[in-house]
Amino acid sequence: xxxxxxxxxxxxxxxxxxxxxxxxxxxxxxxxxxxxxxxxxxxxxxxxxxxxxxxxxxxxxxxxxxxxxxxxxxxxxxxxxxxxxxxxxxxxxxxxxxxxxxxxxxxxxxxxxxxxxxxxxxxxxxxxxxxxxxxxxxxxxxxxxxxxxxxxxxxxxxxxxxxxxxxxxxxxxxxxxxxxxxxxxxxxxxxxxxxxxxxxxxxxxxxxxxxxxxxxxxxxxxxxxxxxxxxxxxxxxxxxxxxxxxxxxxxxxxxxxxxxxxxxxxxxxxxxxxxxxxxxxxxxxxxxxxxxxxxxxxxxxxxxxxxxxxxxxxxxxxxxxxxxxxxxx
Amino acid sequence: xxxxxxxxxxxxxxxxxxxxxxxxxxxxxxxxxxxxxxxxxxxxxxxxxxxxxxxxxxxxxxxxxxxxxxxxxxxxxxxxxxxxxxxxxxxxxxxxxxxxxxxxxxxxxxxxxxxxxxxxxxxxxxxxxxxxxxxxxxxxxxxxxxxxxxxxxxxxxxxxxxxxxxxxxxxxxxxxxxxxxxxxxxxxxxxxxxxxxxxxxxxxxxxxxxxxxxxxxxxxxxxxxxxxxxxxxxxxxxxxxxxxxxxxxxxxxxxxxxxxxxxxxxxxxxxxxxxxxxxxxxxxxxxxxxxxxxxxxxxxxxxxxxxxxxxxxxxxxxxxxxxxxxxxx
DNA sequence: TTGAAAGCGTTACCAG
DNA sequence: CTGGTAACGCTTTCAA
Numbered sequence: 007x008x009x010x011x012x013x014x015x016x017x018x019x020x021x022x023x024x025x026x027x028x029x030x031x032x033x034x035x036x037x038x039x040x041x042x043x044x045x046x047x048x049x050x051x052x053x054x055x056x057x058x059x060x061x062x063x064x065x066x067x068x069x070x071x072x073x074x075x076x077x078x079x080x081x082x083x084x085x086x087x088x089x090x091x092x093x094x095x096x097x098x099x100x101x102x103x104x105x106x107x108x109x110x111x112x113x114x115x116x117x118x119x120x121x122x123x124x125x126x127x128x129x130x131x132x133x134x135x136x137x138x139x140x141x142x143x144x145x146x147x148x149x150x151x152x153x154x155x156x157x158x159x160x161x162x163x164x165x166x167x168x169x170x171x172x173x174x175x176x177x178x179x180x181x182x183x184x185x186x187x188x189x190x191x192x193x194x195x196x197x198x199x200x201x202x203x204x205x206x207x208x209x210x211x212x213x214x215x216x217x218x219x220x221x222x223x224x225x226x227x228x229x230x231x232x233x234x235x236x237x238x239x240x241x242x243x244x245x246x247x248x249x250x251x252x253x254x255x256x257x258x259x260x261x262x263x264x265x266x267x268x269x270x271x272x273x274x275x276x277x278x279x280x281x282x283x284x285x286x287x288x289x290x291x292x293x294x295x296x297x298x299x300x301x302x303x304x305x306x307x308x309x310x311x312x313x314x315x316x317x318x319x320x321x322x323x324x325x326x327x328x329x330x331x332x333x334x335x
Numbered sequence: 336x337x338x339x340x341x342x343x344x345x346x347x348x349x350x351x352x353x354x355x356x357x358x359x360x361x362x363x364x365x366x367x368x369x370x371x372x373x374x375x376x377x378x379x380x381x382x383x384x385x386x387x388x389x390x391x392x393x394x395x396x397x398x399x400x401x402x403x404x405x406x407x408x409x410x411x412x413x414x415x416x417x418x419x420x421x422x423x424x425x426x427x428x429x430x431x432x433x434x435x436x437x438x439x440x441x442x443x444x445x446x447x448x449x450x451x452x453x454x455x456x457x458x459x460x461x462x463x464x465x466x467x468x469x470x471x472x473x474x475x476x477x478x479x480x481x482x483x484x485x486x487x488x489x490x491x492x493x494x495x496x497x498x499x500x501x502x503x504x505x506x507x508x509x510x511x512x513x514x515x516x517x518x519x520x521x522x523x524x525x526x527x528x529x530x531x532x533x534x535x536x537x538x539x540x541x542x543x544x545x546x547x548x549x550x551x552x553x554x555x556x557x558x559x560x561x562x563x564x565x566x567x568x569x570x571x572x573x574x575x576x577x578x579x580x581x582x583x584x585x586x587x588x589x590x591x592x593x594x595x596x597x598x599x600x601x602x603x604x605x606x607x608x609x610x611x612x613x614x615x616x617x618x619x620x621x622x623x624x625x626x627x628x629x630x631x632x633x634x635x636x637x638x639x640x641x642x643x644x645x646x647x648x649x650x651x652x653x654x655x656x657x658x659x660x661x662x663x664x
Numbered sequence: 665t666t667g668a669a670a671g672c673g674t675t676a677c678c679a680g
Numbered sequence: 681c682t683g684g685t686a687a688c689g690c691t692t693t694c695a696a
Contacts, residue, residue, distance in 0.1 A: 007481070007645050008480065010451070014692075015353065024667085024690085025691080025692080026667070029666090037665070055447065056449040056690075059397075059453065060689035064672050078413055084413070102433070103430070105420055119429055122339065123389070145588075147382060218354065238696070286589075287615055288617040304674060335688095342673065351682075354684075358676090365682080385673080389673035389688090393675055394674085414668060517668075
């Protein structure tokens with residue numbers, strides 16, 4: 007393991023001062039062309055690479071944006087990440103990603119690690135555990151230190167930029183669509199009842215069905231959902247299902263398939279799932295498309311704006327979801 | 336934007352020396368309990384957080400491992416990442432992730448950025464473009480500076496640790512399985528003919544079919560594959576398909592479905608795709624499972640070992656794939 | 665055109 | 681037990 011050569015060592019070899027080397031490598035007007043060339047050649051020869059840590063420490067800037075994500079299993083978050091990536095890749099900024107696996111402790115650690123000089127700004131979707139605990143102490147005050155942008159998961163107590171999804175409206179509209187289609191008894195299934203996102207979507211459902219029937223809500227594990235749905239379908243108690251996340255969507259799909267109620271639309275099903283999966287199911291699954299890429303692109307752009315104008319008022323942007331109609335509705 | 340308080344400022348406030356503050360915060364035996372307490376309280380009060388940049392620069396260690404990935408769309412790579420994550424999360428190390436979008440230029444940039452002090456080690460799967468160009472100049476010599484581990488994509492010219500997948504054998508065995516099942520004419524479809532992975536898999540196919548028939552190879556875009564397959568199936572020229580990646584697998588699946596040759600196994604199909612997708616297709620898709628998680632876990636463990644013993648001989652570990660038999664074969 | 669020196673925020677050695 | 685000082689690798693001001 008041989009260490010990288012430093013400016014100091016280079017200056018010794020070339021018998022010039024440290025500052026001359028530094029200036030030459032940074033193409034300063036103060037240095038003559040000939041020495042510049044000599045120094046640059048030596049730098050290349052010895053494979054000199056500036057130590058980022060030192061540069062960043064000195065300049066107080068890192069040109070890096072930290073992205074803290076709960077999970078990559080979640081297709082939506084992965085898509086958001088790609089949106090962020092795409093935008094940032096066109097700028098002088100780099101991104102570094104930290105995954106919390108929906109754990110509060112990992113999130114605290116990630117935020118601490120990043121916010122202490124490693125990045126110029128943080129884009130975060132808080133973890134499920136954080137939302138359950140409602141403990142945001144690691145984020146409070148952070149906005150005073152570096153720009154902070156939260157997306158997808160709502161946290162009201164923090165003053166920062168936000169990019170949110172219209173979770174309430176999206177489900178409200180989708181369920182209303184089912185009602186207009188003549189559905190009389192719509193069940194809700196969810197594996198994400200602990201998150202702000204899940205709660206908003208559930209509220210959208212509850213309000214949408216309130217004139218039609220009492221809410222029928224099944225929350226919990228995929229297995230639980232499958233069991234409950236199975237008996238509801240057997241007893242012909244429902245004619246439609248609204249699923250709030252990929253796991254519950256696929257659970258509902260499996261049961262619907264098993265009971266042979268999807269192809270003939272005895273039961274209508276609208277879910278949340280990735281495009282590639284939804285399209286390839288038979289029958290293809292009607293979903294609510296959250297436009298994850300757009301959430302990512304919007305977040306990144308808003309953050310870039312904030313980095314340029316740190317003093318301006320924080321913004322909240324809402325990205326509207328749309329129903330992607332396929333064959334289960 | 337108020338800057339983080341520093342040890343220096345803290346020392347001024349408390350009217351003690353900088354070194355005393357530093358030692359107190361690091362629980363040095365040299366400092367009395369009472370001053371320790373006083374200093375720690377003040378640190379908490381003023382929300383002191385050590386500047387990572389300075390700490391890392393000083394110590395020459397970052398406790399961070401850089402992971403350079405070509406893409407997150409690739410389910411296999413995403414799974415590897417989760418494997419790495421899981422292992423690293425149990426250690427004192429953090430990981431930072433950089434995505435190259437299969438671009439050579441981005442890869443060079445990522446490696447440069449990371450290797451200049453930002454991380455203690457790099458785990459990388461080179462991009463497709465890098466493999467096409469066969470330009471590894473950004474990696475040559477890197478192993479002398481920090482531990483380097485390459486996974487999935489083979490690059491022979493670099494001396495470093497490796498975790499590879501048995502691409503040749505996997506396809507060879509799968510195709511042989513098809514032959515044992517009585518398949519007489521097996522087509523190969525691939526969207527990844529430019530990568531080392533694709534080439535190895537193709538070779539496995541070619542050798543496997545050589546006693547049975549001439550190879551039938553369709554490489555290119557999904558659309559091209561769909562067109563070619565469509566006519567081959569119509570002309571009854573084939574009775575099985577081996578697909579080398581998710582895109583071609585799904586393209587083959589779509590055509591097989593359209594031509595109604597999958598359910599009755601007129602055409603057998605083995606592909607590469609994520610479990611969640613493969614399972615939910617109708618009929619469910621037989622795939623080659625590369626055990627991505629295991630690749631990630633193995634890579635992370637090997638890297639941790641290398642960080643402990645930098646001098647020991649580099650290793651190459653091969654993770655064997657297995658055929659996950661479902662209903663298309 | 666070049667160089668000396670201070671400073672970014674830490675840690676650690678050595679004196680006192 | 682506490683404090684001064686050098687050092688990590690770099691940039692930048694000021695002097696020469």
